């Protein structure tokens with residue numbers, strides 16, 4: 001049997017910095033295949049990766065822990081076939097980014113207990129990202145966030161630049177009680193690089209997952225394609241209004257938007273009531289130039305969808321919205 005292929009799993013609640021970490025890890029030059037799972041039906045994360053010419057599988061429209069659980073094993077089997085076919089290996093490791101509402105346990109169950117996979121893959125590290133300003137609220141409110149914390153080999157505390165010292169200390173105290181054996185590391189977006197993460201050797205002891213899913217998610221998503229994107233001030237005002245009006249319900253906005261008169265697309269992120277400044281993305285040849293937005297709500301996507309269209313001044317048939 002050849003060496004096993006190392007797998008890193010990045011998990012963490014919506015908007016806590018998983019894709020940011022993935023981008024930083026990819027920059028270390030190790031040939032990597034990436035598996036990205038997105039809860040929304042419209043994939044966004046793949047466009048946010050700075051490196052594109054890598055083996056990339058996007059599994060969207062549900063979570064790998066439940067709705068599309070069955071997709072992980074065939075994906076990993078296909079990747080192994082590609083890896084095993086030639087002497088020059090197309091990649092040396094796999095990084096799986098889970099959706100922000102995934103319970104990692106069924107994913108780990110597939111990796112560790114599916115015997116064909118466990119002979120060929122080595123689960124090297126499970127990193128859970130926690131955004132300091134919102135982590136405690138998410139951990140208290142969502143069982144998925146607690147499961148992500150519970151399965152972590154490393155808790156990576158992000159968004160330190162948006163938190164004050166008291167919030168940081170409060171989260172560290174909270175984690176000392178809730179996950180006392182798990183190391184924590186604080187790193188801002190700009191400090192993150194592959195060397196930031198401590199030891200990549202898997203722990204000598206791993207709990208065996210029971211393979212059980214949590215009760216069904218209460219999260220819903222809506223995806224919007226826009227043929228005609230409004231100006232940035234209008235879109236910004238719309239999204240910020242929705243984040244403010246639905247502070248308890250609208251947990252995530254992300255998108256790739258083509259703002260009028262700008263050649264390149266922009267990444268748009270809204271998390272925990274806060275709309276981040278748009279970030280320019282490289283132009284990708286042959287890309288569909290319609291703007292795409294995904295909004296994740298806890299309970300009421302129909303109302304959010306209605307308000308979104310009202311604010312944008314468009315009708316549903318002009319900008320089709322998909323709810324799931």
Ligand SMILES: Nc1nc2c(ncn2[C@@H]2O[C@H](COP(=O)(O)OP(=O)(O)OP(=O)(O)O)[C@@H](O)[C@H]2O)c(=O)[nH]1
Pocket residue numbers: 012013014015016017018019020021045099100129158159160161162187188189190252254269271276
């Ligand atoms: N200020 C600040 N922003 C950050 C930091 N880390 C990530 N972000 C921003 O937070 C937003 C969400 O980050 P992502 O990496 O997309 O989060 P995610 O966990 O992949 O999001 P989902 O896939 O939707 O769950 C983006 O705008 C990031 O640029 C940080 O340390 N500081």
